Amino acid sequence: MATPLKVGIAGLGNVGAGVVKLLAKNGALVARRAGRPIAVTAVAARDRTRDRGIDLAGLAWEDDAVALAHRDDVDVVVELIGGSDGPALTLARAALTGGKPFVTANKAMLAHHGLELAKAAEAAGVALRYEAAVAGGIPVIKGLSEGAAANVIAHVYGVLNGTCNYILTAMEQQGRDFSEVLAEAQALGYAEADPSFDIDGVDAAHKLSILASLAFGAAIDFDGVGITGIRHIIAADIAEAASLGYRIRLVGFGEAGPHGLFQRVHPCLVPMDHPLAHVTGSLNAVVAEGDFVGRLLFQGRGAGEGPTASAVVADLVDIARGGTGPAFAMPVDSLARLERAPAGRRRGRAYLRFTVSDRPGVLAELTAAMRDAGVSIESLIQRGAAADGSVLLVMVTHEGPEESVAHALERLEGSQSLIGAPMLMHILDS
Amino acid sequence: MATPLKVGIAGLGNVGAGVVKLLAKNGALVARRAGRPIAVTAVAARDRTRDRGIDLAGLAWEDDAVALAHRDDVDVVVELIGGSDGPALTLARAALTGGKPFVTANKAMLAHHGLELAKAAEAAGVALRYEAAVAGGIPVIKGLSEGAAANVIAHVYGVLNGTCNYILTAMEQQGRDFSEVLAEAQALGYAEADPSFDIDGVDAAHKLSILASLAFGAAIDFDGVGITGIRHIIAADIAEAASLGYRIRLVGFGEAGPHGLFQRVHPCLVPMDHPLAHVTGSLNAVVAEGDFVGRLLFQGRGAGEGPTASAVVADLVDIARGGTGPAFAMPVDSLARLERAPAGRRRGRAYLRFTVSDRPGVLAELTAAMRDAGVSIESLIQRGAAADGSVLLVMVTHEGPEESVAHALERLEGSQSLIGAPMLMHILDS
Known part of the structure; x- marks a missing residue:
């Protein structure tokens, strides 16, 4: 059998320990698939004493993760420290620039x-792999x-956060409110x-x-993502959405069109016949719509x-097989720098929920604001x-420009009829 | 830009023409992703006159597909002729042994x-790729x-035939019988x-x-697949399954366990909360259950x-990027030769439908046969x-050895109470 691929792991939390466990249990099978054994030779973590349920005997231990990048007995560095900067980034730069x-x-x-990291990998002619970074165990980066x-x-979108989906599904199944389910999820x-x-x-x-x-052949533009979370969803939103034939999911949605790149994370109403409506609990799912392949769905x-370790080791198998392809599916210089498409010009349907005072004229005020916009x-x-005298009012709009809905809500700002801020969710008609 | 990957295509039916169309439309994007252009240089097909809606000017034309394997302006051969033997196999051998x-x-x-073909590819150090062969556009071979x-x-299974799923879904939605829906599907x-x-x-x-x-690291054993189709499913099966909370799908199911490799294609009752129950129309879906990753679902x-061309070109992109990995995820000599696990020893639940005469004692006869087995x-x-005096009798069994159900049906063979053969379907409890 060929020489082993020697791996140094930085970070021995759940995922790091999971990678060690996986290679201990499935090492022989992985070696058959990879064409050579994959062996952890060195680790870096802060606490040498914690019992992680894994056998670390015989492995070199570094207190400073960056030292892994310089060890002769490490062919590939696995970073499981986390954090966008700090030690993780220092290690990434050291490993990649060091080849x-x-x-x-x-x-x-x-x-x-x-x-930056993809460019460093290209310059050194080595692989940068991150299957575990998106949707855990689902091989969607490769897909x-x-x-x-x-x-x-045309579109790539999905349920990308298991915690949110767990909370939304629990709210859906139990009719409970957000804060209550969150507290339980934390416990x-x-x-x-x-x-x-x-x-x-x-x-x-x-x-x-x-x-x-990956989907659009475009440079990453994180700052271009419009972000709204699930904090303001109430049990009644979920019940009303259900009565209209929808489930609520936190959807990350990307689109490349004539106006540029549109990226948004937002709670959405998903029709019951859409596969994302059936993604429950902490599952993730990603949909990509291609001009030849049609709609692809990846779920898991x-x-x-376990799932994250599975994805990390899949990357190691790729590297053991000699994979050195570009990190973002094409060289960094080939990635398009796309304009940000304004949300307002998009057309779609929206769900609006207002909490209003129970008094004459409120409905007329709201519907007039809609009409005028x-x-x-x-x-x-x-x-x-309700018992406190407040009234919930839910609307679903016909398809139209998103900016019209925004204008209507602007018109209602400061209205004495509204109790609290209106809730806006988009409807996934993709 | 690097030199193009020159492609010879054998077979210009829908899929062959689709590959030409795809590369004509998306060629620039494919080149960015592949790191080099992918160019069709030669084709082989019988009819030179048929209008396929594609521009074949400038492409070399061979009447004999095997000639593609010997052309200097062909780097990679794409076979879209079909058929397990004959010209397709001749071409495959010629291409692979020719490097x-x-x-x-x-x-x-x-x-x-x-x-045999995988071994030839290994010997020559070239790639054998077939993403389009299973589940069309879904990248499940790669997955x-x-x-x-x-x-x-532990298990790999799925809805693998779109025609069957189209028919079953139409029966389900329209309450119609098999032969009627088949005739319409043919039209x-x-x-x-x-x-x-x-x-x-x-x-x-x-x-x-x-x-x-691929899933089990085992040699292909097509002759070991137990096969039952959907011909004998009647509208009442679908209705009764629905009343019990199931949909009927033709499921290809594989399992590797202590008794060996178990493979079966059989109509199954799929619980409504299982993702395969929501695979409708001509869609395909594949589920794999891994010990670390859990349940993965690929659907499309x-x-x-279009989808098939998408998968063929994905393989070409892999080859353009330099991929030469083994065809079945590991070298042929590493593939296990697994025993065939007998169906009878498996445990499961079954759906049984009997058409019986409406006379005293029939129910006692059937239930006694079950009890005795x-x-x-x-x-x-x-x-x-029914109007003709026949009665439908549907049973779902508790979990037990499959051989017990087989024994019960043997006991009932030749019974005067039965009109026609009983229908047996397995329940997907995976």
Whole structure:
């Protein structure tokens, strides 16, 4: 058998330990598939004493991760530290400029520094791989950059954050409110103590910016992603959406069109006959629509020790087989620098929920604002006042320019009839 | 830009013409992704006069496909002739032994001669690629052989034949019988004039044998696939399955366990909360369950000019990028030669439908046969006699050895109570 591929792992949290476990359990099979053994030779982590349930005997230990990049017994560096800057970025630069292939699960670092790192990988002629960074175990990086490579892709979108989807599904199934389900998810370890990265959509936006780059042959533009999270969704939104034939999902949506690149993470109403409506719990799913292949769907577990380790080792197998292709499916200089397409010019349908006072004239005020902004209403639901006297009013608009809906909401700003801010969600008609 | 990859295409039916169209439309993008242009230089087809809607000017034309393998202006041969033997196989051998990479959409040839061809490719150090052979445009060959490479896969299964799924879905939505929907599908061009390859499950079995090889690291064993098609499903089966919470799908199912390799194409009852229940119309979907990644689902269009061309060109992009990995995810000599696991020892639940005479004692006879064979009944439905006096009787069994159900049916063979053969379907509890 050929010489082993020697791996240095930086970061021994769940995923790092998972990679060690996977290679211990499936090493022989992986070697058959990779054409050579894949062997961890060195690790870097802070705490030498913690019991991680893995056997680290015989592995070199570095306190400083960057030292892995300089070891002769490390052919490829795996970065599982996390964080967009700091030690992860220092290590990435050291590995790639030093001519070592680099594997990472770090979506934040790629969203912010992906192009720089891809250029460094190209200059050194080594691989930069990150299957685990988007949608965990689902081989969607490979699916887009290789499987769908023959297509002009019009849209790429998906359920990219398992924590949000777990919360939305639990709200849906149990009729409970957001804060209650979040608290439970935190107690169960499904959501972080500081959940904002997930529930405010930043994590999904990191992933979307990477998918959009691959799908559209465009430079990553994380700052161009419009981001809204799921904090303001209430149980009634989910119930009303259901009564209209929809489920609510946090959708990362990318589109390349004549106006440029459009990227948005936003809660959306997904029709029941769309596959994303059936993505439940902490699952992830990605849809790509190509001009020849049509609609492709990839679905699976988007996070967790096992799925993420699976994706990291898939990258190692690629590298063991000699893969050195460009990180973003084409050389960095071939990536288009696309303009940002303004959201307002897009056409679509919208869901609007208002909490209003129960008094005469409110409905007339709202519908007049819609009419004056040129928004046409497809459905309107009002179901009587709550105990506190407030009334929920839900509208679904006909298809029209998004800026019209924005104008209508501007007209209503400061209205005495509204209690709190209106809730706007887009309808996924793709 | 680097030198073009020069392609010779054998077979200019829909898919061959689709590849030419795709490269004409998306050539510039494909070149950016592949790192070099991909150019068709020569074609082989019988009819030079037919209008295929593509520009063949400037392309060399061979009447004999095998001549493509010997042309200096052909770097890679694409075979889209079809048929497990004959010209397709002759061409494959000539191309691979002559040291030219070979791309095919020919599942029948791979099911029967895949190992021989893979060995020839290895000996010559060139690529044998066939993404289009299974599930059309869905990159499931890549997904299994690369994306899921780190996993021991316990099961691989899916909806692998779009014609069958179109028919089953139409029966489901319209409450119509098989023969009526088949005739309509033939009139619309969704089913062949001789539909037996599709509806009797042979096409799905070809694809399953390839998926099983990739998933389990085992030599292809097409002859080991148990095959039952959808001919004998009646509208009432679909209605009764629905009343029990299931949809009927023709499922190709592979499993590697302690007893060996189990492969079966069979109509199955799929629970409504399983993703395959939502695969409708002519879509295909493949599920793989890995020990680390969990359940992966790949879904999309499994046939047709555009999706198939998309998969063929994805293979060409791989080859243009320098890919030469083994055809079945590992060298042929590393593939395990697995025993065939007997169906009877598997445990599962079954759906049984009997058409019986409406007279006393029939139900006692059937239930006694079940009891005597050790089959325990979970549900039983009988809904009164039809106009002709016959009665439908539907049973779902509790989980038990499949051989028990087979024994019960043997006991009932020749019974005067039965009108026609009973219908047996398995329940997908995976």
